[in-house]
Amino acid sequence: MIAVQLAALLVVAxxxxxxxxxxxxxxxxxxxxxxxLALGLLFFAFQAPDVAxxxxxxxxxxxxxxxMLAIAKTKR
Amino acid sequence: xxxxPPRRPGELSFAARRxxxxxxxxxxxxxxxxxxxxxxxxxxxxPLYGQVINHSAVEERSSTAVVSAVNFDYRGFDTLGExxxxxxxxxxxxxxxxxxxxxxxxxxxxxARHEHTTSAAVRLTCxxxxxxxxxxAVYITAHGHLTPGGGFQGGVxxxxxxxxxYLGSDYPTMQRLRPLPLVETAKAAGALAFVxxxxxxxxxxxxxxxxxxxxxxxxxxxAAGTIPLLSVAVGLEVAGGFVLLLSEFLDQxxxxxxxxxxxx
Numbered sequence: 097m098i099a100v101q102l103a104a105l106l107v108v109a110x111x112x113x114x115x116x117x118x119x120x121x122x123x124x125x126x127x128x129x130x131x132x133l134a135l136g137l138l139f140f141a142f143q144a145p146d147v148a149x150x151x152x153x154x155x156x157x158x159x160x161x162x163x164m165l166a167i168a169k170t171k172r
Numbered sequence: 173x174x175x176x177p178p179r180r181p182g183e184l185s186f187a188a189r190r191x192x193x194x195x196x197x198x199x200x201x202x203x204x205x206x207x208x209x210x211x212x213x214x215x216x217x218x219p220l221y222g223q224v225i226n227h228s229a230v231e232e233r234s235s236t237a238v239v240s241a242v243n244f245d246y247r248g249f250d251t252l253g254e255x256x257x258x259x260x261x262x263x264x265x266x267x268x269x270x271x272x273x274x275x276x277x278x279x280x281x282x283x284a285r286h287e288h289t290t291s292a293a294v295r296l297t298c299x300x301x302x303x304x305x306x307x308x309a310v311y312i313t314a315h316g317h318l319t320p321g322g323g324f325q326g327g328v329x330x331x332x333x334x335x336x337x338y339l340g341s342d343y344p345t346m347q348r349l350r351p352l353p354l355v356e357t358a359k360a361a362g363a364l365a366f367v368x369x370x371x372x373x374x375x376x377x378x379x380x381x382x383x384x385x386x387x388x389x390x391x392x393x394x395a396a397g398t399i400p401l402l403s404v405a406v407g408l409e410v411a412g413g414f415v416l417l418l419s420e421f422l423d424q425x426x427x428x429x430x431x432x433x434x435x436x
Contacts, residue, residue, distance in 0.1 A: 145320035145321075146237075146239045146240075146320045146321060146322070146325070148320075149312065149320060149321050149325040150324060150325050150328070153325065153328040153329055153332060154328060157328075157332050157335070158328060158331075158332070158414065158417075158418075161335060161418065161421075162417070162418075162421055165421040165422060165424070165425050166421065168425050169421075169424050169425045
């Protein structure tokens, strides 16, 4: 279990770093989606499946979708 | 690096701002480390409240999902507040993204935008995923008192099904599947149902949001009194809210145009 938790923490750290390093907003929206998924795995590894479920949908789908729609609208 | 913008009189230089940031960050970092080293090991110590809830939730509320028992019963009043935060947020979003008087709805442009961008593989995958997604949303909502999940999670999953419909088909198909008056009604009805269930508790059991229904057997689909009903109410509100939110964003992108922009 500790190994899974450590792996999840590592993936989240890398995901957060990648999100900050992606400078193009469209790429950033994709990376933040993966980051949301990683956070979901982290919550699951730390025995919070309710929060994990919420975060997988909000962080990996809803937030990136809103970001990308807003980017597409403002880039016209 | 980006070019530095010219400095206005009285403005701090970049180096001074960086020094200020470094001092602040060092202070914050020191406080955080201090706080982190004082934390109890989460595996060893379950706080007293957690111990009490874990011990009594199944017996007192017939809910095998202790988190749901907390969300919809022990701390149901907090969930009411959260639900209305979401309600107000979606309301304000709809207000901000409305069609302004100098804008118009373009009914043709979505065609050009869509037909060239979606491959058959994407369409097929999305079409195949819509059904399972809706089923999962219903399952997660209905089993809120049995397994992890509940109305919020189920509601958001249900709303993503609409996104799949849009990605797998086109704008008019999605529009037909989300009659906005119905969506708005579902959202409002969910919020109203939560309040009414709370008031029913006040009338029949003596306290707002107090359970007033038979508890049944732990593990049954119909059990745990008002918990599954409140979960479904939240599910309706959240699904309606997120469908409305996605619809407003998609409308802004696809059909709302300034009046002077030419039709394409």
